[in-house]
Amino acid sequence: MPHLAQHIESVPGSGIRHIFEISTKLDDVISLVIGEPDVPVAPHIAEAAKRAWDADETDYTPNGGIAPLRAAIVDKLARENGVHVDVERVWVTVGATQALYQAMTLTLAAGDEALIPDPGYTTFTMGVRMLDAHPVPYSLLPERGFLPDIAELERLVTDRTRVLIVNSPSNPLGAIFPEEVLRELLDFARRHDLWIISDEVYEYFTYGEKHVSIASLETAENGERSRVFSAFSLSKTYAMTGIRVGYLVTPPGLAATMRTVQEATISCVNSPAQYAAVAAITGDHEHVAAAKAHYRANLVAATGYLDSRGIRYLPPTGAFYLWIDVSHASAGDVAAWAETLLLEQRVAVAPGSAFGRSGEGWIRVCLANSEENLIAGLSRIPAGV
Known part of the structure; x- marks a missing residue:
C-alpha cells in the first residue's frame, strides 16, 4: 500500500473536535465546546437562498x-473596516477556514515558518503543517494582558519566517488587539519583510473595545506594497456556520493568481449560499445586534457567577467566548480534565491546550447558549482556591 505524504502525519488533530465528538455520543450534555451561534438565521437571508x-x-x-456579493463586500470593507479595495482583491471562499488556508498556500512553501498566536485557533497550526511548513508559536500570556510581545517576536523570527498570523478579536481568548499593538505588529512585519494573515472572523462581536482591521493601517508611502491578507466570515455574524461563506481580501496585483488557485481548490462557492450572503451583508442587521446583546448578557451573567465562586477568567472584549483558568483543578493536564468533566459531569468545554502550549490550565467556554445552560455548566466546574 502506498504511503501518505510524510508531513501529513505531523498535522495535529483538533482537541476541540475530540471533546465534541465524544459529546455527540452522550445524553444530557451541556455543550459549551463548539463556537456555534445559538440564534437562527434571519428570515431575509433564508428567503434569499430559497429564491436562488x-x-x-x-x-x-x-x-x-x-458580482453582487463582491460589490457588497467592497462597500462593507470601506464603510466598516476602513479598507478600500477594488473588486479584484475580494475572493469569496468556503468560510474563513478556506480563506486562511488559501492565504497560507500563497505565502508558505515547504520548510518555511509562520509565527502563530499561542493560544490561537487550531487551524492556524493545522493549515501551516498541511503545507509542510513550520508553525512557530508566539505567546499571549496573562502577565502581558494576552497581547503579543514584540521582543519575543524578534527572538523568534528567522531567515525562514515568511508569515505572521494575527487574530483579533481572538479565538479562543476574546481579546482585541488595540490599534497601537497592530501598528507595532505591522512595523515588525515591515522590518522583516513578512506577510501578515489577519483573521477577523469575530469583527462584529466587540464589548467596549473597537475592532481595527490591520489592513486599514497600511499606507502607500514610499511606494510600499501591501503585505496583509485579511480573512472574514459570515458564519458567526449571521449564524450561517453550515452555509460556509467567507472571503479573503488580498494585496493588489494577485487577481490572475487567485483565479488559478480558486479554480484548483474549490472552483467557486455554491450559488444559493452566495445569494444568501448578499442578503446578509446588505440587509437589515437587527438580528446581528440582538445576537450581540444576547452574548453580552450571557457574558455578564457568567462572569458574575465565576466571581462569586472565586474562579479566575480573562474578561473578553470580543468574540463570544470566555477563557477560564481551571489550573486549580486540572493538575497540569487540562485535556484529560476536560474529558473527565464531560464523562462525569456531562459538560463539554474546549481544553485550552487545544489552542497551544500556553493554554494549559485554561478552558474555552462558548457563550452562545441559554443563560440557564451556561450557568448550569459553569456550576459543575470546581470552585477556585
Whole structure:
C-alpha cells in the first residue's frame, strides 16, 4: 500500500473536535465546546437562498464569487473596516477556514515558518503543517494582558519566517488587539519583510473595545506594497456556520493568481449560499445586534457567577467566548480534565491546550447558549482556591 505524504502525519488533530465528538455520543450534555451561534438565521437571508434554489441559480459562478456579493463586500470593507479595495482583491471562499488556508498556500512553501498566536485557533497550526511548513508559536500570556510581545517576536523570527498570523478579536481568548499593538505588529512585519494573515472572523462581536482591521493601517508611502491578507466570515455574524461563506481580501496585483488557485481548490462557492450572503451583508442587521446583546448578557451573567465562586477568567472584549483558568483543578493536564468533566459531569468545554502550549490550565467556554445552560455548566466546574 502506498504511503501518505510524510508531513501529513505531523498535522495535529483538533482537541476541540475530540471533546465534541465524544459529546455527540452522550445524553444530557451541556455543550459549551463548539463556537456555534445559538440564534437562527434571519428570515431575509433564508428567503434569499430559497429564491436562488427556486430560480435554479445553481450553476458555476466566477471563481471570485458573484458580482453582487463582491460589490457588497467592497462597500462593507470601506464603510466598516476602513479598507478600500477594488473588486479584484475580494475572493469569496468556503468560510474563513478556506480563506486562511488559501492565504497560507500563497505565502508558505515547504520548510518555511509562520509565527502563530499561542493560544490561537487550531487551524492556524493545522493549515501551516498541511503545507509542510513550520508553525512557530508566539505567546499571549496573562502577565502581558494576552497581547503579543514584540521582543519575543524578534527572538523568534528567522531567515525562514515568511508569515505572521494575527487574530483579533481572538479565538479562543476574546481579546482585541488595540490599534497601537497592530501598528507595532505591522512595523515588525515591515522590518522583516513578512506577510501578515489577519483573521477577523469575530469583527462584529466587540464589548467596549473597537475592532481595527490591520489592513486599514497600511499606507502607500514610499511606494510600499501591501503585505496583509485579511480573512472574514459570515458564519458567526449571521449564524450561517453550515452555509460556509467567507472571503479573503488580498494585496493588489494577485487577481490572475487567485483565479488559478480558486479554480484548483474549490472552483467557486455554491450559488444559493452566495445569494444568501448578499442578503446578509446588505440587509437589515437587527438580528446581528440582538445576537450581540444576547452574548453580552450571557457574558455578564457568567462572569458574575465565576466571581462569586472565586474562579479566575480573562474578561473578553470580543468574540463570544470566555477563557477560564481551571489550573486549580486540572493538575497540569487540562485535556484529560476536560474529558473527565464531560464523562462525569456531562459538560463539554474546549481544553485550552487545544489552542497551544500556553493554554494549559485554561478552558474555552462558548457563550452562545441559554443563560440557564451556561450557568448550569459553569456550576459543575470546581470552585477556585
